[in-house]
Amino acid sequence: MSDSSLEFTPNLNLPSNEDIIAHCERSGFPQGTTITDSSDSVIAWVKCGMNVTIGEAQMQDWTATALREAGVTDVRVASVFRAFTANYLGCTMGYIIMEHVEDADCDSNDVELVARAVKALINLKAPPTATLGRFGSDTSSIVHSFFFGWLPNASYRSDQDFFDHIRNIFQYLRMDWQGDLSNYDRFLCLSDFSPDNFKKTTTPDGQSVVVVLDFRAVCFMPLPFIEVALKKDRDGFRRLLITKLKEQEYSRGEQDDVEALLSASGQLVAYGTKAIVLPDGVNRTISYS
Numbered sequence: 001m002s003d004s005s006l007e008f009t010p011n012l013n014l015p016s017n018e019d020i021i022a023h024c025e026r027s028g029f030p031q032g033t034t035i036t037d038s039s040d041s042v043i044a045w046v047k048c049g050m051n052v053t054i055g056e057a058q059m060q061d062w063t064a065t066a067l068r069e070a071g072v073t074d075v076r077v078a079s080v081f082r083a084f085t086a087n088y089l090g091c092t093m094g095y096i097i098m099e100h101v102e103d104a105d106c107d108s109n110d111v112e113l114v115a116r117a118v119k120a121l122i123n124l125k126a127p128p129t130a131t132l133g134r135f136g137s138d139t140s141s142i143v144h145s146f147f148f149g150w151l152p153n154a155s156y157r158s159d160q161d162f163f164d165h166i167r168n169i170f171q172y173l174r175m176d177w178q179g180d181l182s183n184y185d186r187f188l189c190l191s192d193f194s195p196d197n198f199k200k201t202t203t204p205d206g207q208s209v210v211v212v213l214d215f216r217a218v219c220f221m222p223l224p225f226i227e228v229a230l231k232k233d234r235d236g237f238r239r240l241l242i243t244k245l246k247e248q249e250y251s252r253g254e255q256d257d258v259e260a261l262l263s264a265s266g267q268l269v270a271y272g273t274k275a276i277v278l279p280d281g282v283n284r285t286i287s288y289s
Contacts, residue, residue: 001077003092005084006054007240011097015045017084020095024048025163029093032163032225034100044081045100057083058136060098060215064186066124077158077212078234103201105227108237114198115244117210118190124251126186126220132159134219140285144225145191145232148285150217153275163246166276170260173267179257184222191217193241224253228261 015023015035017193024046035044038130057080064077081191085092106114126135133141139156142289156162163182170177197214230242252258268276275284 003085004054005082006057006075007082008057008080011044011071011081013037014081014097017082017086017095020046021086021093021115022086022099022285024093024095027090030227036099042100044097044103044269045078047096047098048093050093051170052090052096053141054083055092055134055137055141056094056215056218057096057098059134061217062135063121063124063212063215063218066188070120070124072120073209074260075117075210076208077215079143083195101199101201101213103199103211106195106198106200106210107193107286110195110198110200111237111244113200113208113210114195115194115241115248117198117212118193118241119248119250121188121190121212121218126188128142128218130186131219132162132186132222139269141219142221143191143219144189144270146225146261148269148271149273150191151273153285154275155285156161157282161279161282164279165277165282166261166264168279169264169268172277175256175264177264179224181222181224181255181257182279184224184253185224187223189219189221189226189229191232193230193238195237217255222253223251224261226250226264227252227258229238231258231262232265250262256285 015160023035024033025162026111031049032047035046037043061080064079068169078101080096082097083095085094100172111259131139133139139162142152143150148254154165192214199211199213201209201211203209278284
C-alpha cells in the first residue's frame with residue numbers, strides 16, 4: 001500500500017498504486033518502464049526508485065504549467081498523472097507516473113534544440129511565495145551540483161538558512177567573498193544537461209518541439225547558480241551548450257559571484273557528502289532525492 005499519493009493531470013486509464021508497484025517489482029524496479037492496458041497499448045511511463053520523490057513530480061508539473069502560461073510552444077514538459085511513495089523492504093520508493101513520450105532522444109548533435117529548451121526553462125521565475133528548492137516543498141529540497149553529490153544534506157528551515165550556510169562555507173574555506181545571494185531573484189535551475197533528458201518531435205503542422213523529461217535535479221535557485229551548474233564538469237557538449245546560450249543572451253548573475261561559487265564548489269569535493277559548517281539549528285540529513 002502506498003504511503004502518500006498526489007494526483008495531477010487526470011488519466012482515468014491508470015491502474016491502482018498497488019498494481020503499479022507490483023508491475024515495477026516484476027520488472028526488477030528499473031529506472032523507468034511503460035504501463036500498458038489490456039490491449040497492450042502504452043498508457044503511461046513510470047519512473048521509480050529511492051531517489052524519486054513527490055517533490056520532483058510537483059516541480060515537473062509546475063514547469064509544464066508555467067511554460068504554457070508563458071506562451072512557449074516549442075518546448076514542453078511531459079505531463080504528470082500521479083506520484084506516490086511506498087515502503088518496499090524497509091526502503092521508501094518513489095513513483096512518478098507520467099506521459100509516455102515515444103519520440104527520439106536528443107543527442108550530442110542537437111545542441112541547438114537543447115539550448116532552446118534550457119533557455120525556456122531558466123527564464124521561468126519562481127512564484128513570489130515559493131522557497132528555494134522544489135515547488136511545493138521547502139528549502140531543504142534543494143538539488144544542485146554546487147554540492148558534492150548534488151545534495152546539501154542539510155535540514156534548512158528557510159532560505160536564510162541556505163544563505164547563511166553558503167556564507168559559512170566561504171568563511172571556512174578562507175575565501176573573501178562579499179556577495180549577497182538574497183538580493184537575487186530565483187529562477188528555475190537545472191543541474192543535469194544530458195541531451196538524453198530531452199526528446200525531439202515535430203507537430204503535425206511542422207513545428208519542431210523539444211520535450212523535457214527528467215526533473216530530479218531541477219529546482220528554484222538564486223540566479224548565479226544557473227551558470228554555476230552550466231560550468232560545472234564541462235564536457236564537449238556542455239561547452240557547446242554554453243556557447244549557444246551566450247548567443248541567445250540568457251539570464252546570468254554577476255560574474256564575480258559565479259566564479260566565487262564555482263571555486264568554493266570545487267573545494268567542497270574534499271569533504272564528500274558531509275555537510276560542513278551548518279548554521280545553528282540546522283541538522284545534517286541523509287537524503288536520496
